[in-house]
Amino acid sequence: xDILAQSTLTDIAQFWSLEYGAVRTALAGVVLLGISxxxxxCFVVLxxxxxxxxxxxxxxxxxxxxxxxxxxxxxxxxxFLGAVLSAWLGSWLIGLIQRQSKLKPDTAMGLVxxxxxxxxxxxxxxxxxxxxxxxxxxxxxxxxxxxxxNERDLxxxxxxxIVIVGTVLLGFKELALTSFDAGFATAIGLPTRAIHYSLMLxxxxxxxxxxxxxxxxxxxxxxxTPAATAYLLTxxxxxxxxxxxxxxxxxxxxxxxxxxxERSLPTGPFIVVTLTVLFLxxxxxxxxxxxVTRWWRRRKQTVRTQRENVLKSIYSATQQQSASSEIEPALxxxxxxxxxxxxxxxxxxxxxxxxxxxxxxxxxxRCRLTERGLQRARELVRNYQLWELFLTREINIPYDxxxxxxxxxxxxxxxxxxxxxxxxxxxxxxxxxxxQS
Amino acid sequence: MKPFIPPxxxxxxxxxxxxxxxxxxAWTVCMGALVAIACGWIGCYLxxxxxxxxxxxxxxxxxxxxxxxxxxxxxxxxxAIFLGATLTGLxxxxxxxxxxxxxxxxxxxxxxxxxxxxxxxxxxxxxxxxxHAHIDxxxxxxxxxxxxxxxxxTIGPLTIPVTIVQMAVVVLIISTLIVAFYKELLIVAxxxxxxxxxxxxxxxxxxxxxxxxxxxxxxxxxxxxxILVxxxxxAPAATAYLLTxxxxxxxxxxxxxxxxxxxxxxxxxxxxxxxxxxxxxxxxCGLFGIAFLFSPTQGVLAxxxxxxxxxxxxxxxxxxxxxxxxxxxxxxxxVSIDQLISALGDTRWQVRWMLSRLLRRxxxxxxxxxxxxxxxxxxxxxxxxxxxxxxxxWEMFLVDQVGLASDHVHPAAEDVEHLLSEQLVxxxxxxLGHPDTDPHGSPIPRSxxxxxxxxxxxxxxxxxxxxxxxxxxxxxxxxxxxxTPPTAQSGAAARVRASVAAxxxxxxxxxxxxxxxxxxxxxTIQLADGKTIxxxxxxxxxxxxxx
Numbered sequence: 001x002d003i004l005a006q007s008t009l010t011d012i013a014q015f016w017s018l019e020y021g022a023v024r025t026a027l028a029g030v031v032l033l034g035i036s037x038x039x040x041x042c043f044v045v046l047x048x049x050x051x052x053x054x055x056x057x058x059x060x061x062x063x064x065x066x067x068x069x070x071x072x073x074x075x076x077x078x079x080f081l082g083a084v085l086s087a088w089l090g091s092w093l094i095g096l097i098q099r100q101s102k103l104k105p106d107t108a109m110g111l112v113x114x115x116x117x118x119x120x121x122x123x124x125x126x127x128x129x130x131x132x133x134x135x136x137x138x139x140x141x142x143x144x145x146x147x148x149x150n151e152r153d154l155x156x157x158x159x160x161x162i163v164i165v166g167t168v169l170l171g172f173k174e175l176a177l178t179s180f181d182a183g184f185a186t187a188i189g190l191p192t193r194a195i196h197y198s199l200m201l202x203x204x205x206x207x208x209x210x211x212x213x214x215x216x217x218x219x220x221x222x223x224x225t226p227a228a229t230a231y232l233l234t235x236x237x238x239x240x241x242x243x244x245x246x247x248x249x250x251x252x253x254x255x256x257x258x259x260x261x262e263r264s265l266p267t268g269p270f271i272v273v274t275l276t277v278l279f280l281x282x283x284x285x286x287x288x289x290x291x292v293t294r295w296w297r298r299r300k301q302t303v304r305t306q307r308e309n310v311l312k313s314i315y316s317a318t319q320q321q322s323a324s325s326e327i328e329p330a331l332x333x334x335x336x337x338x339x340x341x342x343x344x345x346x347x348x349x350x351x352x353x354x355x356x357x358x359x360x361x362x363x364x365x366r367c368r369l370t371e372r373g374l375q376r377a378r379e380l381v382r383n384y385q386l387w388e389l390f391l392t393r394e395i396n397i398p399y400d401x402x403x404x405x406x407x408x409x410x411x412x413x414x415x416x417x418x419x420x421x422x423x424x425x426x427x428x429x430x431x432x433x434x435x436q437s
Numbered sequence: 438m439k440p441f442i443p444p445x446x447x448x449x450x451x452x453x454x455x456x457x458x459x460x461x462x463a464w465t466v467c468m469g470a471l472v473a474i475a476c477g478w479i480g481c482y483l484x485x486x487x488x489x490x491x492x493x494x495x496x497x498x499x500x501x502x503x504x505x506x507x508x509x510x511x512x513x514x515x516x517a518i519f520l521g522a523t524l525t526g527l528x529x530x531x532x533x534x535x536x537x538x539x540x541x542x543x544x545x546x547x548x549x550x551x552x553x554x555x556x557x558x559x560x561x562x563x564x565x566x567x568x569h570a571h572i573d574x575x576x577x578x579x580x581x582x583x584x585x586x587x588x589x590x591t592i593g594p595l596t597i598p599v600t601i602v603q604m605a606v607v608v609l610i611i612s613t614l615i616v617a618f619y620k621e622l623l624i625v626a627x628x629x630x631x632x633x634x635x636x637x638x639x640x641x642x643x644x645x646x647x648x649x650x651x652x653x654x655x656x657x658x659x660x661x662x663x664i665l666v667x668x669x670x671x672a673p674a675a676t677a678y679l680l681t682x683x684x685x686x687x688x689x690x691x692x693x694x695x696x697x698x699x700x701x702x703x704x705x706x707x708x709x710x711x712x713x714x715x716x717x718x719x720x721x722c723g724l725f726g727i728a729f730l731f732s733p734t735q736g737v738l739a740x741x742x743x744x745x746x747x748x749x750x751x752x753x754x755x756x757x758x759x760x761x762x763x764x765x766x767x768x769x770x771x772v773s774i775d776q777l778i779s780a781l782g783d784t785r786w787q788v789r790w791m792l793s794r795l796l797r798r799x800x801x802x803x804x805x806x807x808x809x810x811x812x813x814x815x816x817x818x819x820x821x822x823x824x825x826x827x828x829x830x831w832e833m834f835l836v837d838q839v840g841l842a843s844d845h846v847h848p849a850a851e852d853v854e855h856l857l858s859e860q861l862v863x864x865x866x867x868x869l870g871h872p873d874t875d876p877h878g879s880p881i882p883r884s885x886x887x888x889x890x891x892x893x894x895x896x897x898x899x900x901x902x903x904x905x906x907x908x909x910x911x912x913x914x915x916x917x918x919x920x921t922p923p924t925a926q927s928g929a930a931a932r933v934r935a936s937v938a939a940x941x942x943x944x945x946x947x948x949x950x951x952x953x954x955x956x957x958x959x960x961t962i963q964l965a966d967g968k969t970i971x972x973x974x975x976x977x978x979x980x981x982x983x984x
Contacts, residue, residue: 100737111668115722122705122711217556270557
């Protein structure tokens, strides 16, 4: 095990020494397409074109094989042309099937995806009957092999990335507008159709330059996953693009590194697994939209509501008690339990958080509100009453229907909103006064 | 050196596979057909429910289940693989659903993320840990039927490849399930809300479908691989969907299409020496292409043909209308082809062709003496008046009932006049109270009760000043689509007869229409003895008058 770890470490060190030309070109290529795919992916996800990306990814296979056939070598230019043509044909066919038949879009995409891929497989297996095809390494296009990126490929990837990044940066405003509000974009005279088709073309370009490194089968992940990750982390498009690019590039480098650890491991799946790990992290822990984060926030809110409800019970029970007799306003836990109609055994657990907050002091089994506790309890009662008043006065809800709403809301009204309500209601102190009388 | 596309040899590529080593050929084709049938039937439901791409996702992710099951048990095949695959299928469905319901990720992105990640994980495990498995990353994608048939078992006198037995069992299970739950599946597929109301729990059916799908995918996996399974799921079912509207027919057609694509695919693969699975998929998509182009109801050609027919009919009807306009009944003349061309704006060739069709149908005749000049025949005049009536009534309807401005209604009526059925025109006429002029003041031609009684009209269609004799009482409704059942109709007819008798109108009585009251829709007629009677709309529709 130690030896294994050792060799893994030396492998990683070797990778990062960047001694080998192959490592350098592969790294450069992966970074470039990480930038392109990450950027375009944002628009793919926002416009719900994810599955279109997937279909086009699969649909390039026959084009790649035909491009190979032209010179019987992996000439990047021909393969590039073939792939772009085949992606374009695929997207045209998807549109045609949708327009001309009652088939749903997903069926049309599935048909084109698998049909083109089937044709690609036929071509691929046909090529393997020939000596030039057998050693061509065309299989590497299925799952990607970044180490096979040579310098000519890199030139192509580089120039296409410049085209993609340049177009997106130049047309950023238009792309953003059409993605978020197509109707408005049309209304102010933007050529939405032309923009859509240009975007499709850019996606096709991005797909085509990714096939060498990621492979046709998992290509769509390169477009979808980083952008979806970013989408979970921010609400601003610029930030989203930035995060998406970072994710795609990072995953590309890590995946490349992992696939270099052993000979002939495909790159694509490793990149995709890395991307997924990033996505999962965002899905669970995104500050705003993470599942765990949201669960935690809800839980905190529940705990707080319960705490404050107990505080309120103590306050009102104390009030009642002091109203009926003139004794010291300290409340026994038994009285509190009776007031809350809950078993007395639960009371210490309920009161403990109040004590630790310094709202209540507990003396034996008698609890007493501190100054701060009293203040918070009055605030809560006041919030409740303000909201109740607001509901009956401004929203015209009958008085006997407001209790539940007001009970929920009293815990979350901030000072600003309270102030706002006071002004809105003309600083009504009547209910407060009534309460105190 | 071999050519890229070798010449097709009938004997070598079609006959020989069956004569020499016919058993292998038969098993291969049989396996392909079984895969295509099982996938096709499930595909029918996937297509109907708009879940094609979830099917796509599952056929990818099942790989992860297979690899994990292999890593745990160390063997390929057996119940572990099926269990693993079914679980993965369900996990995929649940993951996709929860991903897009619990976060702001949309469904399409959720599908994309789930299937790529699970598939990638499967490939990573396969290529690092399961290096000695007989699963090869390429076969994962497009399978190998020949390899999948290597292992055989003996049942009675027959030696059958294990995978075929497996596949046959799967087909049997699917068909049993379809027969057993046919009605429920039908409701869930076509009307999920109704299914919900009936307590059928659509999402349980969904999970069931996904489990069956996973099992099918696993059994097909070795033969056609992950991505080609998608084609088998979608293509035969989509082909069938284009050819029929009935679910049982859809099952039958998809089975036939699947079997055919297996057969065609096999021979193509023999001919080109390529992957059988790939060739099958191409054949299946080819069949879809044929259905897409040539389906009698849905096909591109059928649609284009219907559209062309409508255009032709519209053109012909426009010629007839223009003939009536250029040579009105009050001042009949002949109309030259050049006049028609300039009126219609069509090319000379089109006009000539349509004229020749109209001549053959007898709607127009060549004017005696002058060649290249035409006039309407009696039938032609009737047709032209029918169109004019539809046109002007529709204009009236748009102004009167829809509330459009009268200078906006002409183009709409121009299109609709060719589409309105005679019944609908009569109904519109009735609703409008049988108007005599259109919004522009032009008279609306009236329609006789029947083409066999040219001079007989209902009283409601007479104009002020018209003279005639009471001809008969109508038995049934004379104006369009009355929505009363026949028994109620005969009752109504009896009441009408009674009311007409009460008016004191004997048959043969000569009458003159002296007034039409548009407000309460009644007609005032004067009898021979000078007495005037007010007839309300409902009765006027039933009294037939010969002018």
